[in-house]
Amino acid sequence: GDARAGRQKITACQACHGLDGLSKNPEAPNLAGQVEDYLVRSLTAYRSGERKNESMNIVAKDLSDADIADVAAYYAAIQVDVLPP
Amino acid sequence: GDARAGRQKITACQACHGLDGLSKNPEAPNLAGQVEDYLVRSLTAYRSGERKNESMNIVAKDLSDADIADVAAYYAAIQVDVLPP
Numbered sequence: 001g002d003a004r005a006g007r008q009k010i011t012a013c014q015a016c017h018g019l020d021g022l023s024k025n026p027e028a029p030n031l032a033g034q035v036e037d038y039l040v041r042s043l044t045a046y047r048s049g050e051r052k053n054e055s056m057n058i059v060a061k062d063l064s065d066a067d068i069a070d071v072a073a074y075y076a077a078i079q080v081d082v083l084p085p
Numbered sequence: 086g087d088a089r090a091g092r093q094k095i096t097a098c099q100a101c102h103g104l105d106g107l108s109k110n111p112e113a114p115n116l117a118g119q120v121e122d123y124l125v126r127s128l129t130a131y132r133s134g135e136r137k138n139e140s141m142n143i144v145a146k147d148l149s150d151a152d153i154a155d156v157a158a159y160y161a162a163i164q165v166d167v168l169p170p
Contacts, residue, residue: 003170004170007170020167020169021167021169022118022165022167023120023123026120026122026123027122027123028120028123029119029120029123030118030119030120030165032165032167032169033107033115033165033167034114034115035108035111035113035114035115036111037111037112038108038111038112038113038114051136074170077169077170078167078168078169078170079167079168079170080107080115080117080118080165080166080167081165081166081167082105082106082107082117082118082163082164082165083163083164084105084106084117084162084163085088085089085092085159085162085163085164
């Protein structure tokens with residue numbers, strides 16, 4: 001997918017997943033730097049209803065394959081540095 | 086949960102999710118710095134089979150509630166810094 005195009009399609013995501021992909025909501029996971037393929041499969045499963053979540057089934061309902069690919073590319077492109085405890 | 090105790094229980098996780106919680110496997114998501122509550126609910130759903138994934142249903146099968154809480158605490162305790170593209 002195209003991360004730049006994805007950036008124009010993430011307003012709905014940011015409400016729960018944060019402006020920078022770090023979640024602001026205990027129900028919602030962080031998306032920043034997540035594995036692109038995992039994001040594509042999750043969004044596709046939420047769109048088909050194979051994976052159940054009230055908010056995500058609504059949000060994903062009208063996404064096209066291109067939307068899913070672009071949004072996944074955007075979040076996967078966020079650089080993540082980690083420091084184990 | 087107890088992140089220090091969790092560190093002793095993550096050998097099975099590291100195989101796919103990486104030593105530092107950054108996935109080494111396109112099928113497996115990153116866990117580093119993930120939302121603790123989300124990790125607890127995911128592991129619990131994989132244990133009960135409510136959420137289906139071949140590897141995770143096997144890995145989660147024998148986890149106690151304490152194991153789940155500790156592993157979730159460990160991964161949530163990994164500090165994450167992000168840089169959007």
